[in-house]
Amino acid sequence: MTYGIVIRGTAVLPEGPLQNAWIAVKDGKIAAIGAGETPDATEIVDAGTDLIIPGVIDGQTHACSYGGLPGLGSTTRSAVAGGITTIVDMPYDNPDPLNSVARLDAKIAAIREHAHANVALYATVMPDQSVDEVGGLIARGVVAFKISTFESSPTRFPRISSSQTLEIFRALADTAIPLGVHNEDQEIVRANITAAKAAGRNGIEAHSESRPPAAELAATAQFLELGAAAGAHAHIVHLTTTRGFDLVENYLADGFRATGELCVHYLWFDPEVDGPKLGAKMKVNPPIRPGQIGLLWDDVASGRVAFVSSDHSSWPIDNKLTASIFDAGAGVPGLETLLPAFFTGAEARGYDAVALTVEQLCERPAKFFGLWPQKGALIVGADADIAVLKAEPHNWDSSKAHDELRWSPFDGREFKVRVARTYVGGKLAWDGTDVVNVPGDGQYVGRGTSAWF
Ligand SMILES: [Zn+2]
Numbered sequence: 001m002t003y004g005i006v007i008r009g010t011a012v013l014p015e016g017p018l019q020n021a022w023i024a025v026k027d028g029k030i031a032a033i034g035a036g037e038t039p040d041a042t043e044i045v046d047a048g049t050d051l052i053i054p055g056v057i058d059g060q061t062h063a064c065s066y067g068g069l070p071g072l073g074s075t076t077r078s079a080v081a082g083g084i085t086t087i088v089d090m091p092y093d094n095p096d097p098l099n100s101v102a103r104l105d106a107k108i109a110a111i112r113e114h115a116h117a118n119v120a121l122y123a124t125v126m127p128d129q130s131v132d133e134v135g136g137l138i139a140r141g142v143v144a145f146k147i148s149t150f151e152s153s154p155t156r157f158p159r160i161s162s163s164q165t166l167e168i169f170r171a172l173a174d175t176a177i178p179l180g181v182h183n184e185d186q187e188i189v190r191a192n193i194t195a196a197k198a199a200g201r202n203g204i205e206a207h208s209e210s211r212p213p214a215a216e217l218a219a220t221a222q223f224l225e226l227g228a229a230a231g232a233h234a235h236i237v238h239l240t241t242t243r244g245f246d247l248v249e250n251y252l253a254d255g256f257r258a259t260g261e262l263c264v265h266y267l268w269f270d271p272e273v274d275g276p277k278l279g280a281k282m283k284v285n286p287p288i289r290p291g292q293i294g295l296l297w298d299d300v301a302s303g304r305v306a307f308v309s310s311d312h313s314s315w316p317i318d319n320k321l322t323a324s325i326f327d328a329g330a331g332v333p334g335l336e337t338l339l340p341a342f343f344t345g346a347e348a349r350g351y352d353a354v355a356l357t358v359e360q361l362c363e364r365p366a367k368f369f370g371l372w373p374q375k376g377a378l379i380v381g382a383d384a385d386i387a388v389l390k391a392e393p394h395n396w397d398s399s400k401a402h403d404e405l406r407w408s409p410f411d412g413r414e415f416k417v418r419v420a421r422t423y424v425g426g427k428l429a430w431d432g433t434d435v436v437n438v439p440g441d442g443q444y445v446g447r448g449t450s451a452w453f
Pocket of ligand 1: 060062090237311
């Protein structure tokens with residue numbers, strides 16, 4: 001047997017790291033795994049003592065919220081440079097969200113035209129839209145649905161009422177498909193923003209205070225209860241406090257399908273420490289809270305967090321440097337920082353960084369979105385989506401990023417690892433310096449059979 005590519009290094013397998021290992025790739029799949037003598041192959045890549053891990057699955061990306069569907073190009077270039085082989089893209093595309101089979105087909109066509117990484121898709125339902133499209137979207141492979149309790153944009157990112165939320169939950173109740181939510185109470189936030197503006201306050205602290213934990217947790221609790229009432233899977237796409245994970249755990253303990261997700265910036269930044277320097281560069285919704293980093297790492301380590309994602313947002317810096325914090329876009333770029341930041345943070349807190357990274361960034365999102373075991377693990381028969389990690393401390397410099405945005409709250413922060421290589425479907429996509437695969441090498445990935453519950 002002669003394989004296409006054999007990659008040598010320390011392979012992080014589901015049962016643990018295997019030193020002096022090799023991963024053999026043929027026809028886009030992992031064909032064999034072993035240790036010791038290298039089998040015959042057209043190309044042998046010796047990664048030395050570098051770690052070979054499954055490609056990361058970023059469970060929350062916003063590729064098209066600014067530049068529309070062509071935004072898949074720069075977003076997925078950035079993904080492969082960050083060791084991410086599959087993004088799960090959110091539905092709030094500019095100008096129109098993904099809420100119909102016709103728009104799904106258009107987005108799949110855009111993936112074929114632009115994508116360097118694989119792309120799985122969320123869909124949504126617009127206000128007053130019936131649930132008639134839900135079945136067709138599921139049949140064509142969307143991995144989840146998402147709605148918002150807060151109106152960020154009336155046309156692109158609208159608020160969905162409680163009664164409609166219940167209707168969507170009922171439409172999903174007999175499936176494994178989660179309904180995710182952006183969880184903030186509209187009345188509380190709007191009243192607070194009005195009051196802050198009237199008081200002439202416009203800094204990052206005013207942003208945090210205008211969206212207090214009560215707004216986030218009230219919306220979270222209501223959504224969890226509606227999901228429970230319908231018997232569907234309710235998923236909170238970002239919780240910012242350990243109290244949020246308590247709420248999810250209560251519903252789980254009562255036998256309901258409930259999960260909560262964390263984004264890596266909530267594990268790194270504290271507004272009281274970093275706010276004065278970063279300002280709008282750390283504006284995300286719901287806001288990053290003071291004093292939560294250690295508690296949230298505990299939640300990750302204890303398994304209370306479904307998985308950790310980037311919540312990458314494709315805002316140019318001009319959209320952040322506004323006179324008032326309330327006019328700045330919410331969200332940060334994050335595809336090239338997710339993996340090194342998570343790994344570095346886990347190691348700094350004394351966790352087994354290798355095991356925790358593969359669990360939270362690869363295995364769990366694969367299982368959650370129905371992609372397991374084709375993705376998320378180095379096992380024979382899986383797709384050859386692979387990242388190679390080198391232990392090489394360096395300070396993050398977003399001017400070298402591939403997202404065409406070139407700003408980051410992580411600028412100047414030290415990361416302990418660097419992504420040396422990324423393979424998508426057995427083909428080299430990132431060689432440590434450049435993106436080397438071509439648009440369209442990334443595939444549309446439909447939901448498979450794995451289920452979280
Ligand atoms: Zn998001």
